[in-house]
Amino acid sequence: MKEIKTVSIIGLGALGVLFGHHLSKRMPKGNLRIIADKERIDRYRSEHVYCNEERCDFQYVTPEEQADPADLLIFAVKNDGLTDAIQACKNHVGEHTIILSALNGITSEAIIGDTYGMEKVLYCVAQGMDAVKAGNRLTYDHMGMFCFGERDPDEELTEKIKAVAEFFDKKEVPYQIIPEMFKHLWSKFMLNVGVNQTVAVYGSNYGEIQRPGQARETMIAAMREVMVLSEKEGIHLTEEDIEYWLDVLSKLSPEGKPSMAQDLEAKRFSEVELFSGTVLALGRNHGILTPVNEKLYNRIKAIESEY
Template sequence: MEIKKVSIIGLGALGILFGHHLTKKMPKGDLKIIADLERIKKYETDGVYCNGELCHFQYVTPEQSGEPADLLIFAVKFDGLKNAIKAVKNHVGERTIMISLLNGIKSEAIIGQTFGLENILYSVAQGMDAVKEGNELTYDNIGMICFGEQEPGSISDKVKSFATFFDKMEIPYEIDPNMDKRFWGKLMTNVGVNQTVAVYRSNYGEIQKEGQARETMIAAMREVIALSEKAGIHLTEADLNYWLSVLDALSPEGKPSMAQDVEAGRLSEVDLFSGTVLELGEKYGVPTPVNNELYQRIKKIESEY
């Protein structure tokens, strides 16, 4: 299957980043941004900018019908996922491939409850240092998307089609035959960096240097390694070092999404990060004191908005 038509729902950091990139590579009209009428009016009035350039997006409402997308990208926040699933139904056909760029390890299963898992590719976005302020996004590193089938070791025709499309679009990617481990690695990283930078009210530079913030981040990540053993995933110190190398390559002035939420006075995805860790810790009988401390501190920050 050749991917020609793409729909994106969600114009947060990743939606803008990849959407803007695709507008430069795809014929006009083949990329659509799904949004409700109120959001569309705001986007068209204020504009959406990426690294100082105005994004030329084609917007469609959920009610508008047309030819199904070959590729549908979910780029919303986790708390907007259920509404997004309802909004994209007119863009889904029998052969539509779906990917989720959401944080956490739950979104694919939730999307699959509505559309089935057979057309979902498991994916992880990593290595980007995008910062969104209002209607403007800036980034130095586009990062990459890692993807594969849920079944370990499988490289399907769907995966090959996706790789061919990314080659054509010049989007960095990696095919991973063990996406379960990749998901847990990304969870480990988010649990560490998102929460630590948010609590320390800092940026990537703070956790890239030796000191208390970096120690806190690594301690939170090691709690996920302990949980992964119980879950049969078996993250190791080598995985921790790999993800630390990813973080150390980011722009020091950049900030993860949770830190941006805290600065803007928005509720964060803390329940998706340390909330998941605490839930798994209770399930497996594994102590998670660092994540508990981070959870309580972030909840306190949010209570003071």
């Protein structure tokens, strides 16, 4: 596997800005490319993009521009933008490109793999960041990290994993290699179902779910419904997985908040179908009631109906 020298990122939400800005200070400008359509690029150039009050210095490219394939391609879009993003990246994918998808949920890797081949894809989650994005400005206390690996535990240190780890070491990107990454993907999904939806419905922040009270109880109850469903799906999440995420959450800035809460505040449509929508569908498939997620789903849909 060749050394990673060039990186392309699609998606300048919180995660794209955060890690893009970090890499831009550690790579030649021409080796890091942000893929976006012309309208977005014009806006980024006129209004600029800021990360912790620093102006980001990005090289932007449109999907139509010819480009050498990236050694590493990072998807950082929302799920409803994934189909378009896959097509927008076609000039950046070559024989040796490694792909990381930092999207929420449990399906993006397979969807990307359908187009570009699963042999290029590493399973990945981004976790532990407490970034808040308002307009073109991102602020954070904890940048979090990438967790990545192959789907199954018997593929612990493939050449793709070694290449990404070596690159992240050089560029000071926090990361963790996870031996059983598909299970961790489900585990992160369980977290998102709990924390994203609860903070959004309560109109609060991480501080609200870090302390004892109704919001924290709601979050944990929503996570437990995913835990029960995981057994039926052969994933086998446990209370230890919930405790792991409660520890992660305890270290975040109390003033921070997940993306769904930021979406509802800005009157944007959220990823509720990805979270409780998926839980409700799985519950129906397995004949299991998921009342906490049903309540969260209905409340978020009601908020969005008032836009």
